Amino acid sequence: MDEQPRRRMAISVRTRIVAAITLVAAIALTSVGVAVYAVERANILQAIDDRLRDNLASARFIVSDGAPDTGTWAAADDALYAVVQRMSPDDNTGAAGIVGGRIVMTPGSRLDIDLTAAPGFAAHAAAAASTGDPVLATYSGDGVIWRFLAAPIAVDGPVEGEDTVFALAYDVNAELAEINDAGRAYLIAGGIALVIIMAVAFLVSTRLLRPLRRMRETAQRVSAQSLSERLPIQGRDDVSDLAATMNAMLDRLDEALDSQRQLLSDVGHELKTPITIVRGNLEVMDAADPADAAASRDLAIDELDRMDKLVQDLAGAASLHGPSPVTLAPVDAGDLVHQVARKAAVIDGAHITTGSVADVVVPADADRITQALLQLTQNAVTHGGGDIVLGSRVVPGAVEFWVRDHGPGVADDAKPRIFERFHRGEAADGRGGSGLGLNIVQVIARAHGGSVRVADADGGGAVFLLSIPHDAVTTDDRKLPPPPPLPPMPASVRQEG
Secondary structure, eight states: OOHHHHHHHSOOHHHHHHHHHHHHHHHHHHHHHHHHHHHHHHHHHHHHHHHHHHHHHHHHHHHHHOOTTTSSOSSHHHHHHHHHHHSOOOTTEEEEEEETTEEEEOOSSOOSOOGGGSTTHHHHHHHHTTTSSOEEEEEEETTEEEEEEEEEOOOSSSSOGGGEEEEEEEEHHHHHHHHHHHHHHHHHHHHHHHHHHHHHHHHHHHHHHHHHHHHHHHHHHOBTTBOOOOOOOOSSSHHHHHHHHHHHHHHHHHHHHHHHHHHHHHHHHHHHHHHHHHHHHHHHOOTTOHHHHHHHHHHHHHHHHHHHHHHHHHHHHHHTTSSOOOOOEEEEHHHHHHHHHHHHTTSTTOEEEEOOOOOEEEEEOHHHHHHHHHHHHHHHHHHHOSEEEEEEEEETTEEEEEEEOOSSOOOTTTGGGTTSTTOOOOOTTSOOOOSOHHHHHHHHHHHTTOEEEEEEOTTSSEEEEEEEEOOOEETTTSOOOOOOOOOOOOTTOEEOO
């Protein structure tokens, strides 16, 4: 009951992708806009200061040039008047002549700024220029922000120059208005761009995530009873590769489930027979007859032993289907054959002969190869008599371990099925095994990346060949771990001369 509400409250992958792309785009656009605005604002403020300095140079030239008719100024206010009247007007500027802290003269033409509109400006400018040097300063008051030049006018005459100040001011807000308008236009354009980016991200993410949604829907429909569905593979990108990988995974799951069903069916069939035999004999057994009771007891024990062998073979087969069925290490192929021959000699009825062996090192799991060869030897004893020959040889790209018997051989029509699970041939004594032994050998071979096959032996009988892929290396070329001690040589083991 809790999972469904949580799922409805979860944010979809598409929403997160769109949100992430939009957020990154918004941060990028904002960063660019702020950076450009800051640079342009600094440039405008610097341009205001540069123009004020240019006007200061012009004012100095006018004062130094003197009156047009005499070349000298009779008083500082005359020089101030000339500077105020002859200054070239500019946008968003205002000029005035200040004497004694009061504006006493303004240009003849109307300028964008009336400096008399700010009552406190004249005193502020006069105080800024009281040091006797021209200054660039900012006036913030009376509802305005002005960047101004205050330049004292000093000449020989009846009026003291320190009280005479030429003031030129720029309206900072008006100068920045143009870039502010551009900034507002940028915000509108950026908002439109974000909407477009969001729409494109939504469409692209929807298209890219559609195969993933199909995968999820397919995975929801897949169950142990229905593994036939497969994902459509479209295009040649990462998503199509993922679809192909999932199809391969579904194929493996389908095969695994089929194998599991077959295994359960086969196990049920294999166990049903001995159970039926034991039950039937117990039901008809005459408990008062000691001979009949003893015979039924022996039959029940024999069938239970056969069931125990089947369970052991099933456990062994299951262990080969784990995540690491084999552990590869350098193995001397010749030494391994001698090891197996001595171990196989204790099998009841076995007469072992070692044939030619390959003097090579092969990467393999010695325990698993030993298990496979012993199983092939047991199979040879059961179905081909006890005269067995073991050996190994090098073939192109592989090393083959072989077990040969001298029995009737394997019929051609049975060779393709002999390694199938629960496939059993008729034993020499009329009884078969569990039908898992040769299948286990095949699983061991495949775990090594190799294969196992059966062929007709020269002179009669069958030869089983376990092939392990390898570029052969002689034992002198690689250092081997010390081999385990050889078991005592039984009298039944012979070695071909």
